[in-house]
Amino acid sequence: MADGIKDKVAILGMGCTKFGERWDCGPEQLMVEAFQECIEDAGIDKSQIQAAWFGQCYDEIGTGKGSLGLPFALRLPYIPVTRVENFCATGTEAFRGAVYAVASGACDIALAQGVEKLKDTGYGGLPAMDSANSGSLTGQVMPNISAPGAFAQLASAYRAKHNVSYEDLKRAIAQVSVKSHDNGSKNPKAHLRKPISIDRVMASPIIADPLGLFDCCGVSDGSACAIVTTPEIAKSLGKTDLVSVKALQLAVSNGQEQSHKSWDGSYFATTRNAAKRAYEESGIKNPREEISMIEVHDCFSITEFVTYEDLFISPEGGALKDVMDGFYNSDGQVPCQIDGGLKCFGHPIGASGLRMLYEMYLQLLGRAGERQLSDPKIGLTHNLGGFPFSNVSAMSIVGLYE
């Protein structure tokens, strides 16, 4: 009987680039920038890495298909490298691959690195996936849905389910963005670093109703990575304060939300499943009380809003009150997006999951500078890919290794 991943793997080092419109950098430079910080932090030599997992979503831009992008950029010495892609949860997937490899005993030290170079498309927003779909059935039947358009629909269903007015929900999701910008303004690696007001968010031009410009995360370039090993090896390498993996979960849609009456359109069935399993794996009984901080997939303000409930931190229908009460603010009970989130970092797909972990890692080790929370013990990351009606929801829980 499997006993889960808890405390089997520790993070030896992490790195993260400055996120933003990195016109001067290709994916190769971004990967090197994150990796240099990471390997220095890990205190090992590149030759000690025995396997790598490489996360990059869009092979139309960036480094193409296959796994060559990472070893070419880092000049890795003929080690196994696997490229993974799972929509916007790609970064967490790379991490999962590396962690599982170490936990299995197949290797001692593994690298997980994610990168995305989005600003080579020539337009804002995520690249359209049309050319990739030209042979598929999806390309012939699915509406030409944009990411904001997909997630905006959560709002229509949430309002109908909980009888919330358009204005009240609009204001609550505006506060979600305001909180993240407050946090991001204190983070030198964030792309967007200006605080914003609720009024400004609510007055911003509509992208996909009810989401306005400031309800949408930025689009940026970036890379983040982690080197993982066992706690024993980490200690043998001289590490004292260790951050270990407490849970790694992934839940993937199977068409039920899209084709069966059991889903009401207002939440993520995947996240609810992944969260339950992650809490069980990590031994968390009461997430609202036990989790110190969360980094959730705030591609859009409404996504973060419903995720509060899907993680069972806010009660069903209770997200609005928690948001307006400041429960998720940096001085609230469960600070969310303490680094600024996707909202301020933007969302270089392959990197985002690892960027979330990077902040949890810094916070747990007391290295988060101006943003440092007092004495966090458990951090949760939630990294979502796809659309509300068909998606992959990846979660990790990390904490101090006792």
Next chain:
Amino acid sequence: MVGITSYGGYIPRLRLNRGAIYGANAWMAPGLIGSAGGERSMANWDEDSLTMAVEAARDCIAGFDKTKIDAAYLASLNLPFEDRQNCGIMAAALNLEENVESADFTASNRAGLSAVISGINAVKTGDYRNALIAAGDRRITKMAYLHELWAGDGAASLLIGSENVIAEFKGACSITDDFVDHFRGHGQQFDYNWEERWIKDEGITKLVPKAIKGVLNKTGVEGKEIARFVMPCVFGRVPAQIAGGFDIAPEKVSDNMHMVCGDTASAHPLVMLVSALETAAPGDKILVTAFGQGAVAILFEVTENITKLSKRNGISGSLADKKEEMNYIKFLSHRGMLNQDWMMRAEGNYKTALTTLYRNRKMILGMVGGKCTKCGTAQYPKAEICVNPECGEIGTQEDCEFADQPGTIKTYTSDLLTYTLDPPAHYGMITFENEGRSMFDFTDYEQGKIEVGLPVKMVFRIRNFDNPRGFTQYYWKAKPVISKEEA
């Protein structure tokens, strides 16, 4: 007895006020003023001759047993494919039986009535129980041109059969004469027209009477017995003049619908005929004609059964469902006549994998999903494994038509980011009465009036244009059911 057993009609919801055309073009063509009154129907960006014909045909066969349709004919001067049977797409959209005879009728304004005559002849042989005729035309004309004002977009459909005939076929007469009032040569986008006075004097007023005379002689019916004279003609006074020559009183002459719709070319005889049938009484003799490289006249006599035909949306129903459009630029844009900057997101590759289309043709063109024979769950798309988590049976699904399922909006958005020829794109999840559901684009909606729970009906529309390859991609969309008060 062979004749019409049902009818259907479709006029697109948008109506362009002709003042908009005149206002934009008066500086160069002040003479347009003479035809600038009223409004003309205007296909939405996602409508063409085929989609309109499909909608008219759906209206026509509603409540009828589709498995008894043995022939389907599509007539139009403006079909999306020069080589790929367009009627085959219509048959797939209607989910007709595989062993249906099908054909396209085109290249003359007479094509609509030619298809009707073929349908009648087919049923008369006894080999075909019912023949479905649909005619639709979305007319593309040059800008600032009288035909731009005269033309309308629309479709109509007739079911021909021998049981419960509502209008008995009495006789027909066709004249074939290569009188070229206009033509559109290969590869040309627009018609080339000759002088109107000549068309009127040498063409219409000589050839149409020949056909009328022929059918009256054949049937032994006298002109004064005609209750409705249906003659499409953009020259408003001509039909009454011709009718007068046969002792048909002016009040028997059908309106050419110029003020409310415009002339729908090969579909127009059927459009006007359906309009006449909507108010016809048993015993009415209806004479319908068409002009084009000759002329044709068909005589029908309405029977008692017309009182038993269930209510159709028809031409009057579609005319009532309207939204006035004053934007001439939008009209041109919807017809692909402008060269706007749609930005980089419009550069996508919309190639259709024909293998994929063929495997999924019932779903893509016919909106056929599945229903699990084990647990009864209707689902879209049809799948190998039942989507009901309590069931999960393999290979238990039978075909389940979704196109006529009433639906409601479950989730929605109005998306300004994604590429569409009519921004903002509206789409969302539709749940159906049978509890199936899926994501669909919305069309013909009222902006700002979309809400969860709004009822919708599914309509067959253009999904995308693959311009580099000249391929038009069709699929189904949700059209909000808008009450007249809200429109």
